[in-house]
Amino acid sequence: MQPVEHRFAAPGGELCWFEWGKAGARPTLLLLHATGFHARCWDATIKALPQDWHFIALDLRGHGRSYRPDSLSDWLATADDVAAFAQAELSKPVFAIGHSMGGYVAARTAVLAPDKISDMLLVDPVMMTLETYTAEPGNLGGNPSDHPVARRRNAWESAEQMTGHFANREPYSKWRPDVLADYCQYGLVPAQGGEGLELGCPPVLEASAYMGSWRNNPYGWLGDIACPTTVLRARNAERQGAMDFSISPTAPDLATHIAGATDIHWNEVSHFIPMEEPDRLAALIQTLVNPGN
Numbered sequence: 001m002q003p004v005e006h007r008f009a010a011p012g013g014e015l016c017w018f019e020w021g022k023a024g025a026r027p028t029l030l031l032l033h034a035t036g037f038h039a040r041c042w043d044a045t046i047k048a049l050p051q052d053w054h055f056i057a058l059d060l061r062g063h064g065r066s067y068r069p070d071s072l073s074d075w076l077a078t079a080d081d082v083a084a085f086a087q088a089e090l091s092k093p094v095f096a097i098g099h100s101m102g103g104y105v106a107a108r109t110a111v112l113a114p115d116k117i118s119d120m121l122l123v124d125p126v127m128m129t130l131e132t133y134t135a136e137p138g139n140l141g142g143n144p145s146d147h148p149v150a151r152r153r154n155a156w157e158s159a160e161q162m163t164g165h166f167a168n169r170e171p172y173s174k175w176r177p178d179v180l181a182d183y184c185q186y187g188l189v190p191a192q193g194g195e196g197l198e199l200g201c202p203p204v205l206e207a208s209a210y211m212g213s214w215r216n217n218p219y220g221w222l223g224d225i226a227c228p229t230t231v232l233r234a235r236n237a238e239r240q241g242a243m244d245f246s247i248s249p250t251a252p253d254l255a256t257h258i259a260g261a262t263d264i265h266w267n268e269v270s271h272f273i274p275m276e277e278p279d280r281l282a283a284l285i286q287t288l289v290n291p292g293n
Contacts, residue, residue: 010081013067016059025054034100036206038064040186044179048282064200073212079108086116093118111224120229129251133217147207156197159185175275222257229261234271245271
């Protein structure tokens with residue numbers, strides 16, 4: 001099943017979104033990706049789910065084929081885009097699934113558009129401990145161009161070149177090969193400055209999102225989430241810096257801050273759950289969507 005590409009005029013700019021299946025099919029899943037990724041990183045998970053379901057995946061602002069703002073530091077603004085999309089394009093409540101920053105955005109969308117989100121699965125969302133936000137770490141300020149992520153390679157001849165470059169490098173070497181191929185194939189766009197290809201989420205823009213994560217404290221509104229919610233967390237250990245995603249960045253007690261939420265812990269996987277274990281994730285989704293089966 002191949003997706004259909006659509007466009008949506010969000011308040012900030014035009015979003016690209018993809019649709020598998022027909023509206024009205026049962027159920028509809030809304031999938032939101034992580035920082036630096038894009039909608040088509042969900043392809044492997046979708047392929048492992050029933051093909052008569054209806055799937056919608058967005059390129060969030062600054063990613064993939066969506067518009068590029070000046071900065072991605074304001075995660076609430078990213079959620080505003082998704083909430084506007086939900087109000088305009090969703091005719092009925094959907095099951096929302098968000099990975100990493102996409103989990104944060106899904107949760108915020110459930111607060112902004114509660115009539116559009118029936119259930120949620122937050123896949124290792126970047127919602128850190130309350131102390132992380134209140135400690136005001138030194139990397140709240142500064143220029144995103146100085147962040148290590150801003151130094152990522154951004155000029156490519158082809159998706160195949162990019163895939164070969166990352167295939168033996170961590171964390172990509174631990175991803176399922178088809179997910180890595182999707183990440184590269186759909187994560188490149190024609191270079192704005194001339195020939196060749198570049199990342200749909202430019203490195204400096206991606207860096208601004210990482211730097212903004214500490215500014216976006218969710219604890220003032222997590223208690224407003226009303227829909228059934230599952231929090232799926234990855235491996236626990238002491239992280240070796242803010243960019244160590246071999247370990248979960250999610251607060252171990254996050255589910256306790258959301259009324260009635262369920263906590264699931266997969267301690268043998270890294271933060272990149274949809275990239276490493278798309279079939280296992282799809283099986284969990286099926287269980288949550290059809291709990292009696």
